[in-house]
Amino acid sequence: MDSALSDPHNGSAEAGGAANGTTRPPSTPEGIALAYGSLLLMALLPIFFGALRSVRCARGKNASDMPETITSRDAARFPIIASCTLLGLYLFFKVYFPNKSYTGSVLKTWKTQKSKKGKTAVIQNPTTRDNHRFPLEIFSQEYINLLLSMYFFVLGILALSHTISPFMNKFFPANFPNRQYQLLFTQGSGENKEGGRGSPAPGSGLTRPLCPEIINYEFDAKDLVCLGLSSIVGVWYLLRKHWIANNLFGLAFSLNGVELLHLNNVSTGCILLGGLFIYDVFWVFGTNVMVTVAKSFEAPIKLVFPQDLLEKGLEADNFAMLGLGDIVIPGIFIALLLRFDIR
Numbered sequence: 001m002d003s004a005l006s007d008p009h010n011g012s013a014e015a016g017g018a019a020n021g022t023t024r025p026p027s028t029p030e031g032i033a034l035a036y037g038s039l040l041l042m043a044l045l046p047i048f049f050g051a052l053r054s055v056r057c058a059r060g061k062n063a064s065d066m067p068e069t070i071t072s073r074d075a076a077r078f079p080i081i082a083s084c085t086l087l088g089l090y091l092f093f094k095v096y097f098p099n100k101s102y103t104g105s106v107l108k109t110w111k112t113q114k115s116k117k118g119k120t121a122v123i124q125n126p127t128t129r130d131n132h133r134f135p136l137e138i139f140s141q142e143y144i145n146l147l148l149s150m151y152f153f154v155l156g157i158l159a160l161s162h163t164i165s166p167f168m169n170k171f172f173p174a175n176f177p178n179r180q181y182q183l184l185f186t187q188g189s190g191e192n193k194e195g196g197r198g199s200p201a202p203g204s205g206l207t208r209p210l211c212p213e214i215i216n217y218e219f220d221a222k223d224l225v226c227l228g229l230s231s232i233v234g235v236w237y238l239l240r241k242h243w244i245a246n247n248l249f250g251l252a253f254s255l256n257g258v259e260l261l262h263l264n265n266v267s268t269g270c271i272l273l274g275g276l277f278i279y280d281v282f283w284v285f286g287t288n289v290m291v292t293v294a295k296s297f298e299a300p301i302k303l304v305f306p307q308d309l310l311e312k313g314l315e316a317d318n319f320a321m322l323g324l325g326d327i328v329i330p331g332i333f334i335a336l337l338l339r340f341d342i343r
Contacts, residue, residue, distance in 0.1 A: 027307035027318055035307040035320040042303050043327045046251055050258025051335035053166075057259055058339055069264040070332075075272035079279040090289045092144075093296040145298040149241075152299045153234050156249035160230040161223065163252040168226050178221050185215035241298065243319065249300035254324050258331035266340075269333040276329055294321065303327075 027035075070078075172178070237245035263269045283290045294302060302323050306316030 028310065031307045031310050034309060035305045038305045039303055039320060039322045042247065042251060043322060046254035046258055046327055047331040047334055050255040050331055051338045053259040054262065054335040055339055055342055069262045070268060070272065071264055072268045072271055075268045076275065078272060079275035082279060083283065086283060086289060086293060089293045093293060148299045149238055152249065153238050156237065156252065156300060157227065157230045157234040159252040159256050160233060160248060161226040163255050165223060165226045169222060172222055180218065180220050183215060183217040184213065187212045187214055243304045243306065246300045247303050250303045250324055253300065254327045254331065257328035258335050261332045263332055263336045266336065269336055272329065273333060294323065
């Protein structure tokens with residue numbers, strides 16, 4: 001749950017100047033105010049609408065169909081699991097060549113050496129003839145981010161489709177042919193299915209063996225239209241990684257998280273918020289682990305807004321960002337309080 005901070009994609013003005021030999025103009029006070037004000041507004045929107053939709057979700061479903069709630073035990077373990085995951089991602093993304101100046105023909109002079117710490121790449125600086133040892137890259141960071149992009153491409157389309165479906169239903173005409181569909185995936189052979197070999201004869205009073213249902217999802221033609229519109233945003237994000245497409249997916253993830261993640265009582269929420277408060281203080285403000293992972297992780301797990309939007313327009317590249325965890329975790333607690341007030 002990274003707090004709002006500087007651009008994860010392009011670095012600060014100092015970093016850009018060191019790498020490219022040029023200095024990025026500092027952001028104006030108006031641009032900074034616009035960026036952080038927009039992040040604040042984008043953080044409030046999914047909490048407000050997600051909490052309202054969580055009430056309808058709780059009312060419209062049976063107890064057996066309710067989403068799995070977060071218990072006190074889950075809340076106590078969550079910061080520990082999140083810390084282990086974050087540290088693992090940090091160590092994984094740090095296994096790469098940190099000095100980007102060793103590229104092109106220089107990298108062709110690699111010599112690998114085995115040591116107690118594993119394989120390292122020995123690269124010779126062509127100017128100073130000094131040898132530099134770096135951890136040998138096991139997986140290309142570009143390929144890993146491509147795999148993550150495909151994963152969040154699918155999840156983002158589904159989340160965005162579920163988010164816009166209630167709003168889009170108001171725009172469909174009354175005579176829209178809204179056909180119903182069902183996606184059913186069961187376990188078992190065809191002999192155990194309705195009408196298959198081994199099924200009891202109609203009217204015999206016997207029942208056939210029930211096949212365990214793995215997926216049973218009902219949808220209609222309106223949902224397919226929403227899925228198609230969400231796919232356009234998904235392709236846009238996959239090809240351009242534009243910050244607007246990133247924010248659309250991030251808002252959809254946040255709203256669905258607030259709507260579908262339910263706390264069972266207030267004490268569980270206090271345990272969760274208290275544990276994640278310590279988690280944030282240590283990983284965000286005490287170390288650079290969270291910032292490093294956020295900069296390396298090319299996925300819509302954060303909301304971003306450019307601080308130089310007034311100067312560069314939609315092609316701005318100096319971003320402030322806010323992690324989705326800072327939205328969802330307080331949001332599910334507020335949603336719990338809203339459901340309690342209404343009951």
